[in-house]
Amino acid sequence: MLLDRLKDQPWAEVPSPAAYHSLFKALLARANMPLDAYPYTTKSLAYESVRRDLKERWVLFCQAFKARKAAFIGSATDHSRPLLYDRIEIDEQLVDCEESTQGIELILGDNLPPLRLPRFTLIAAIDKATDCCLAFHLVLKAHATQDDVLSLLFQCLTPCPERAITTDGLQLPPGPAFPNMDPSLPFGVPREIALDNAWIHHAFSVKAFCTRKLKATVSYGKPKTPTLRLAIETSFNRVNHGLTHRLNSTTGSSVTDDKRESAKNRKGVPTISLSDFEDALYVTLAESNHRPRPYLNGATPLETLRYQAERTYLVDVDDDQRAAWNPFLETREITVHDLSAPGRRPYVNFEYLRYKGPGLLALPGRESRVLIQYDRRNVRQLAAYRLNGQALGTLECPVSWQSYPHSIATRRYLFQHCRELVRKSQDPLTEYLLRLRERCSHPTDAARYLSTYQEFVGGYGLPTALWPKPPTDQSEATDSQTERSTRSHAGSLVTNRTTGHPYDYWSMDLNPGGSR
Known part of the structure; x- marks a missing residue:
């Protein structure tokens, strides 16, 4: 019965003391056990002994099953002593609390009144060797996109100034909060980037930047095995216990769960605003980077990162090459139309619109293909090049689409x-x-x-x-x-x-x- 349950057989039943004791009595009857021998001499027919045997045997079987399973799902780059930037783990988590729009200042139109906001998604990157949070990104919607993953990678490779905390009662620990805020720390190139099997991680833009630009190995792991990314899951657990689970939950495990937000409070605006929650999340992750770890010999993640950066070999690049690492920058080869038509300006079709520029007039008539370079966050302008690399200048979209910067996803929508x-x-x-x-x-x-x-x-x-x-x-x-x-x-x-x-x-x- 226990082995069938571990192997998830269709006929397996849930192991319980009553079912296990019934199976025990059936085995005694099948073996023609004398009625004047134990356990028939007791009133309970050895029920307590069978229950204890079930508990001990089930724990033993589960441990053996997990040990055997771990031998086949271990990481291919699992070392006894991982080094800095050997493995960076990235994952997303849905924040289980809601905030309000109170205090958000806008420059387009009037400010919003206090309104309730839905649950957001948190994306973070953790270094496996030092357990240090490299960067995080809060997505203002329930589901992240490939652009959100690229934004997180951009933060990991870009120096950022320290943020000022405006929320009362919050204070940052002394020193830089994240590695990209310390100019003395190198921006190392990761050797392996561990992701789960979400569709946004399989996007071509994400895989192309990680493998072609960073020259890193993208590891997706086995499906339904979050323990392979133990560092990022542990970091999310710290955020839950330190911040998000301290607030009223939006769902709870049931309709009568004490952690669930009451119907009376759901009719009003949440007490914490989005700006205050961002500051609290920033302080929580910063304190996690400055908290000593027992498995790091009492050192903090930032101290361990600084120690390994001074004593290990890292794949480092200069500032000019790092400045060219823009994960949002992409290149595409497209066709030029009306190149030889008299009285008409040549143009290219890109994402439902026509782009025109004086540089296309210098293109020879025998060439009908050009290379364009664009930023996924702002597609109002394109940089055009000939196939031999000669620059043709800037191409612009129609004037009606130049009022605000907008991404490819917004235009497609x-x-x-x-x-x-x-x-x-x-x-x-x-x-x-x-x-x-x-x-x-x-x-x-x-x-x-x-x-x-x-x-x-x-x-x-x-x-x-x-x-x-x-x-x-x-x-x-x-x-x-x-x-x-x-x-x-x-x-x-x-x-x-x-x-x-x-x-x-x-x-x-x-x-x-x-x-x-």
């Missing part, structure tokens, strides 16, 4: 799901942002508006504390208010022309609690 808006609007990006602002009654809609706003203001991958702030000077504030009202008026005119009704202003009737 607009052309695939908002075709009517794209056809009728003279400024699709502005009207799309205004439409998202209208529909913020649900927490998911509010998060979609914030993520789109973050992209349009050029703050992709940055926390809310580093977003562009409104001007503080009175004259600048007056000019900004005039420009904002003009843009809002233009957006209203576009809306009246396309949809036939003006936009509504913000009011507290939007149900800040967010109806489910």
